[in-house]
Each structure stands twice: as structure tokens, then as C-alpha cells.
Amino acid sequence: MPQIQNKSTLIGNAESRRDRQARKLALGALEAALGAADPIEVVKSAIVVEDSNLLVSQHKFDLSIFEHIYVVGGGKASGKMAEALESRLGNRISEGLINVPYNSGPYSTKRISLQEASHPIPDKAGMEGAKRILELVGQAEKNDLVICLISGGGSSLMPLPRSEITLEDKRQVTDALLKSGATINEFNTVRKHISALKGGWLAKNAYPATIINLILSDVIGDPLDFIASGPTVPDSTTFGDAIEVLRRYNLWETTPQSVKTLLVNGQKGLREETPKNEDKVFKKAYNAVVGNNRSATSAACSSFRSSGLQALLLTSFLEGEARHVGTMLAAITKEVVASGSPLPSPCGIVVGGETTVTVVGDGKGGRNQEIALSAALKISGMGGIAIASLSTDGIDGPTEAAGALADGQTLSRSLEREMVAKNFIDRNDSFSFFSELNDAIFTGFTGTNVNDVSVIVVM
Amino acid sequence: MPQIQNKSTLIGNAESRRDRQARKLALGALEAALGAADPIEVVKSAIVVEDSNLLVSQHKFDLSIFEHIYVVGGGKASGKMAEALESRLGNRISEGLINVPYNSGPYSTKRISLQEASHPIPDKAGMEGAKRILELVGQAEKNDLVICLISGGGSSLMPLPRSEITLEDKRQVTDALLKSGATINEFNTVRKHISALKGGWLAKNAYPATIINLILSDVIGDPLDFIASGPTVPDSTTFGDAIEVLRRYNLWETTPQSVKTLLVNGQKGLREETPKNEDKVFKKAYNAVVGNNRSATSAACSSFRSSGLQALLLTSFLEGEARHVGTMLAAITKEVVASGSPLPSPCGIVVGGETTVTVVGDGKGGRNQEIALSAALKISGMGGIAIASLSTDGIDGPTEAAGALADGQTLSRSLEREMVAKNFIDRNDSFSFFSELNDAIFTGFTGTNVNDVSVIVVM
Helix, strand or coil, X not given: CCCCCCHHHHHHCCCCHHHHHHHHHHHHHHHHHHHHCCHHXXXXXXXXXXXXEEEECCEEXXXXXXXXXXXXXECCCHHHHHHXXXXXXXXXXXXXXXXXXXXXXXXXXXXXXXXXXXXXXXXXXXXXXHHHHHHHHHHXXXXXXXXXXXXXXXXXXXXXXXXXXXXXXXXXXXXXXXHXXXXXXXXXXXXXXXXXXXXXXXHHHHCCCEEEEEEECCCCCCCCCCHHHCCCCCCCCCHHXXXXXXXXXXXXXXXXXXXXHHHHHHHCCCCCCCCCCCCXXXXXXXXXXXXXXXXXXXXXXXXXXXXXXXXXXXXXXXXXXXXXXXHHHHHXXXXXXXXXXXXXXXXXXXXXXCCECCCCCCCCCCHHHHHHHHHHHHHCCCCCEEEEEEECCCCCCCCCCCEEEEECCHHHHHHHCCCCHHHHHHCCCXXXXXXXXXXXXXXXXXXXXXXXXXXXXXC | CCCCCCHHHHHHCCCCHHHHHHHHHHHHHHHHHHHHCCHHXXXXXXXXXXXXXXXXXXXXXXXXXXXXXXXXXECCCHXXXXXXHHHHHHHHCCEEEEEEEXXXXXXXXXXXXXXXXXXXXXCHHHHHHHHHHHHHHHHCCCCCEEEEEEECCHHHHCCCECCCCCHHHHHHHHHHHHHHCCCHHHHHHHHHHCECCCCCHHHHHHCCCEEEEEEECCCXXXXXXXXXXXXXXXXXXXXXXXXXXXXXXXXCCCCCHHHHHHHHHHHCCCCCCCCCCCCHHHHHEEEEEEECHHHHHHHHHHHHHHCCCEEEEEEEEECCEHHHHHHHHHHHHHHHXXXXXXXXXXXXXXXXXXXXCCCCCCCCCCHHHHHXXXXXXXXXXXXXXXXXXXXXXXXCCCCCCCEEEEECCHHHHHHHCCCCHHHHHHCCCHHHHHHHCCCEECCCCCCCCCCEEEEEEEC
């Protein structure tokens, strides 16, 4: 299970007993969040075999009716998810293939093969794996079960352009769209129509088998058709919509001929549309989000409660510029101290999601460290407070740290080292700031991602 | 009592029954907040005469021991505060003088005179009034009571440079400091040392009389020595500190000679320091914040509760860039809908404080309207939601509106009018956006200011 490696140092940096306690509780809550995002734990909690039944969320599947169980999928955490699935189903699994990032293993699976591939830029290995995944689910018959394990990065790890389109052509289109200012919805409209696996095609290929899709979500709000571009989810858009998007952003002229031909033929009804909601395929497809930002932030709340603190989850949909989010967390902290609202102290308040940093300086930092730094600027001098934030994948921006921890003494400790916090945030240099104070949080690469978690503790 | 003038239009803009209900509750909560900031109401609630006792907050004063009661003060709401005080104490008041903005009256006071003066740029009339105020409290003896009524704008409405300094010299110094990047603490350090009324001098002059200071606070967190620069509050800074601030920002050379002489003589001990905490003066001085952002935001919460909604005050210390605050309010709204956290619906969530807008476009807008616009971008399509924000002084930025109201249909309604919301926020043109939709909130000038209040309603 992923842990905070420098926990005792972080706690030891406290300058008072109350600060020490606040730091300890904040870090405990962040570790609970990491635990709830652990791919092995989430699959084990989500999947239970009882008698000969497979229980997934509210659904119960009679295992005795399935002749074969195939396991497929891809993503940064999907290898670990496969290990957990084998620990539940063992030899019941007939065969499987999961695409995972290069050097992310080793994995202890026996029945499920692993195909290493490139991320975030797709490569031939990923395409090869995706093709074999489609072939595998294509074998599945009516009395078979396909379990799909999807996690963040699944989209680039399972690239499979439709028929005549090359990986290079597909990439050219998606690159151009990314730079065009198209919304993520528009982007996905095009991507789903030039892919052979995304946009519901994986489910379509698995039909008439039953398909269970276990999703570890790294997209805020868990829109199922966004996560890995929805390989098991109906698509509501059309070839015509895809053409319109490319025209809207003046990309049609420069679109590769192979893509144009596919889309135009599709619009004429000469090529099959992406599977739609009413398709019978989806009557046998079950999607279960087994882990997401909410499960991580909820675990942080539970950690607080089991330590005797009241706790409140404010949101798992956090967006916005990191430094302003930090300022707002500080504003909430002050209200707790001043009026006992939204909760009386001692308490823990949790927010999750993913903020952005508009880089204006040449410093080294990340979203979470910038949240902590901007909060530090506003809580200076307060006692018994800790505000900490981390990225659940262990990598905050282009830094070695996962996040950082601030308290009411952070500013005075930085001044002792002749560091002016304001200058560090102005330069987007939050990593330099916190690593100098030994208040950067290190977890190493955690092998999972359910975005970011920030916590406030008021003793 | 200040009210929302276009309430029925705003409610009528709803496109569904649930939206209508959400809008109505949001506006009701904002009106409750305005009511709690009403200078007449706050003074009447804070001051009670019972038998021959005057009750102020936790303090009880035996009125029978006071020979005279003098009333002084200044600020944008202080005229109305004086009316309320007369309604409580009537003929018990011997004499009084309050500095109010030009054309802010008429006021119905009989015992308390009103001196009109300029705001925010101080003028001679304000100085004349401030001088008379000092003379008036100077008459007060041991068995007299001075009641001081302070509200936002009090500082510029009661300008009184120390002895040999002219108003022009004082203004030159404060202008230079404002442009220098000095913090508000540094700014106040200098200002208090060149003023004859601020920085505790009013209380010092009133000694040995008892002094009660009733404060309607327009500064986040109510730091008593910031509000109107603390005329009845001890000052912890010194002449030496003031000189250091001017040197730090390279302003010493260009500081007028009269100011330099005063500060240098002060540092040598030749001029009296501002009254310090241990001064006996403050043993007879009582400060009571009678209204502030917390009382306004709490009133909004109470309004929700009395309508059967659960309610939560998140903070009355809100800061940060308006558009990111709006995004965060939307993120909290989504969590309520998705998981019933931090409160299950139907509920109302309240934040207060004062955000900022970094102006990059040439549009017309304000902090509160930008909060509502950025929230609108994120809640599009949701039903039964309202997010509304207003400035309690009725003037949001350089616009005629006090704020604005957004719901899940705001974006689609704007698209019908061929307005692209994103472009309006990019141009800081929130007023144009909401006035076109008839969703700007109008109250007119309310005659009070306890900063901004924002509310979320989820039905």
C-alpha cells in the first residue's frame, strides 16, 4: 500500500505539541486517501466471491453459468488490478491481457498476460496489445464473462485506430485537436469515431458475452465515456458530429485523407456508427467505478473520524487555480477557529479534485505544493493547524514530491532561512520552498491515480 | 431596510419550478444578509436600555452614573447608526457629532449633529469635523460616557493630521505608500503616527470618560486597529517603525519635511507616542463589533433554516480571485448533488468576505458578478440550483448592480441570445452578461458595508 515515506520528519518539524498533532492527523488522513486509491485494495473491496456468486457493487452474477472468464483492460493501475482480480477468481479466469506502462511491473499474475506499452504517447506495442484484446473478447460467447480493468492512462495504453487509419494519422488528428482549443467533449467525439476499441467498441466486440467493467477513475466526476474514452460505454455522438468538430476548428483541410474518408463514409452510412445507448450490447454491460476521488476523500474523512475529529467532505470536484484554492482553504480554516463553522474544532475538512497552475515563473513546483504554499501565507501565526495536499499518483507537477504540508509556523520557519514565501509562489517555486523546509511530502510513484486530495486539520 | 429591487424578475427568470424555488431561497438569504448589515438594525440589536442600565454585548453600564453622554464617530453608515442610537437613548444624549459622506442623508437625529465630508478622498470639511470631534470628547469628564460610532470609510471621513502637518502633506505620504507595495500593516504604522485621531488617539482624548465604540466592520476578520485605523484601539507600533517603513520603500527622501520632523522628533522622545496597550485609557474603553460579515452570512444561514433547508457557513474570511472562488462554489454544489456532502439537499451554503478581480479585459463587471458567471460555466444543465453573490453596499465593482444570480440554465439562456459566457468572463464583462439576462441583482446604494455574501442553494 502506498505510504508517506518521510512522515516522521514531517511530524518532527512541528514547533508545538498542537502543531505536531495537527500534522500527524493530516498525514494520517492523506495516507488513508492513498490506501483507498490502492488498485489492489479497490478491486478486492469491489469484487467478492460468495458461494458461486460474483458480487460487484449492487450486482450479483452467478459464476456457475459462465464457461469462460476473460480479463482485459489497460491503464497505469490495471496491472495491480489484475493481480487483485486473480486473487479473487484464480483459476476461474480462462485467459487475459492487460496493457500496462513500460517498467511498471513486475506483476504476479498467472492467468492474465501483461503487455507493456508507451504512455502518454501511444506506440505500436500498445496497438498490438489492443488488437489482441479485441481478438480475445471477440472469442467470448453468450455464456462467457469479460471483465475489463480500466484505469487512468488506459486511453493512450490501448490505442487502436479503426481499420485503414494508421497510428500516425490518428495521432496527427488528436494532436491538432488538443492544440485547437476544442473542448474535451469535442475531442472525444472525434477520437471515438476513429478508434476501434474506444466509444463502446470493446463492449460491442465482447457481445453476446456479459461484460463487467471495473473502473479506477482519474477523471473528476467519473464521466464513464471520458475515462479511457469509454470502451464499454455507449457513445451519443455521430460521424457527422466528428466532421463538424474538425470543421469548427478549421482542421478539416489538414486532416489526413484516411480519416476524412472514414468519417465521410460513416456519415453516408457506409461505415458502422459507434454503439449507441439503445444497442442491446449495453444490456449485458455493467460499469462499476471501484475507486475515485470520492472514495479517497471519504477515506480521509473516515480517518479523521476514527481519530475522534469531526470531518467534512466539501467537494471531490475541485477545480481552479491552485493558489486561489489554497487561499480559500485558509479562509475556511480561519472560520473554524473564529466561529466553529462549518465544524467546531478539533476537526478535519477534506477537498479533492484537480486544480491547475498557470505557470508564470521559472521555479519548480506543482499544484498541491502551490495550494500548501498559498495557504501557508494566510495562516501564518495560527496554532494547531495543518493544511496538506497531495497528488495520489505521487508525482506533483514536474517534481519528485507528491505534495506538501503547511502550518501556522511555515512562514516564520521560512523567514529564519531568509526565504520570502511570497517570492516563491510568484516564481511557481513551491517545491524549492517546501523541500528546503523538509515539508515536501514524498510517497514515490504510487501506481494509482484518483487525482488530488487536500486536508485541513484544526485542533 | 435594504432590499433586492428586482426580486420578482429574478425569480421569474427561472425555467422550472425547482429553479424558481432555488432562486427564491437564494435571494431570500441575501436579503436576510442585507438586513443583518442594516446600520439601524445592528445598533438597535447591540444596544439595549433596561431599567437604568445600558447593555452592550456582554457589558452592562449603569446609566445613572453618567452626567453627560457624547456621541461621535464617522463612516458611511454612521449617520444611520446615530439615528438608531438616538432612538435608544433619546434625550440622555448631551451632544454629538458624526462625519458622514456628502449627500448621504437626510438623517433624523436631533441631539447628534452631522458633518458632511468627502470620501474616499479626505477634505477640509472632514478635517473640520474631526477637529470638533476631538474637542467634544476632550470636554468629557470622569463621569461622562462617550459613544463612538465607526463604520467603513471612517478613516477618510475623519482625517486629522497631527499638529504641524497639513492635510496635503499627509495625503502625499499615504498616496506614496499605497503605490509603493507596502502592506496594509506598514501603511497603518505610518498613518497612525501622523494622525491626531487614529491609532488610539480618540480614546486617549476622551479619557477619563468611559468610551464605548460600536463598530460596523467592513474589514475581513474585524482587526479593530484596521477599521477606521483604530481610533479607540491601542497601537503597537512606534515612530521608529514608521520611519523604517518609509525607508524600506525608498520614500524617506521624498517625504514632506513636516512629516520627517514629526517622526524624527517622535523617535527622539520629543513627541508623544501613540497610546499603547498598557495605557490606562484602554481600561475604560470598550469595543463592540455590532455588525460584520459573519453576522450577515449567519443571517443568510438562518434564513435558509427557517425555510426548512439545512445550512452551512463555510467562511466569512473569503479572499482570492473571484472567478476561482466561483469555480470552487460550483465544485461544492456538485458534491452536494452527487453525494449529499457537505450537506444533503435541500440545503443552503454560505460564504462571505471579499474577493478580487484581476482585470485583464475592457468589460464592465464586479467581484460578485464574476463569481456568479464563473459558477454558471460549471453548473450548466443542473436543475434546482442557484448560486448568487452580492456586495452588501449595493455596488459591485464599477457597476450599477450589487451582484448576480446564476443557475443551471444561465448558460443555455445566454446561448439563445448568442452570448458566449466564456468570452464575457475573459473580458471581465460580467455585468453586461447578467444585465442582458436580467439576472443582475439590484439593491441601490444600501448605506452599509460588511463586504460580500455568496450563497448556494441546492433543492
